[in-house]
Amino acid sequence: MYNFHGSCHCGNLKVDYKTTIAAKDAAVRACQCSFCRKHDARAISDPAGTIEITARDPALLERYRFGIGVIDFLICRKCGVYVSAYTRHDDKAFANVMVNVLDERATFPQPNPVNLDGENKADKRQRHKNNWTPAILRGD
Numbered sequence: 203m204y205n206f207h208g209s210c211h212c213g214n215l216k217v218d219y220k221t222t223i224a225a226k227d228a229a230v231r232a233c234q235c236s237f238c239r240k241h242d243a244r245a246i247s248d249p250a251g252t253i254e255i256t257a258r259d260p261a262l263l264e265r266y267r268f269g270i271g272v273i274d275f276l277i278c279r280k281c282g283v284y285v286s287a288y289t290r291h292d293d294k295a296f297a298n299v300m301v302n303v304l305d306e307r308a309t310f311p312q313p314n315p316v317n318l319d320g321e322n323k324a325d326k327r328q329r330h331k332n333n334w335t336p337a338i339l340r341g342d
């Protein structure tokens with residue numbers, strides 16, 4: 203297992219990502235939705251790993267939603283950094299992590315663009331279950 207650490211800029215939101223995939227082998231995704239384009243977001247996930255996200259001050263955790271509203275885009279209200287996309291299906295939580303918040307960000311490959319326009323709720327649920335990482339969000 204590889205263990206990557208990261209946080210938002212002010213340190214309120216901490217990320218602990220355990221994965222079976224080395225940084226150099228990670229499939230980095232540049233989602234082409236309007237939100238991710240504005241953040242220049244680069245996402246990774248590993249269904250065999252775990253992601254733990256901790257909000258030191260839960261009042262500063264923003265769960266931004268848009269579109270069909272099945273995903274919480276976790277943003278720090280203090281420093282504005284987008285750390286993870288998070289969702290729950292059938293009492294299980296799944297998330298990805300933004301490479302840019304990880305201390306080791308420079309060791310990951312360039313992203314490939316991914317266009318998820320046109321996915322419906324069921325498509326998204328299935329993709330999250332298949333591809334995203336089992337997650338724990340502390341400070342809920």
Ligand SMILES: [Zn+2]
Nearest residue numbers: 210212278281
């Ligand atoms: Zn912050």
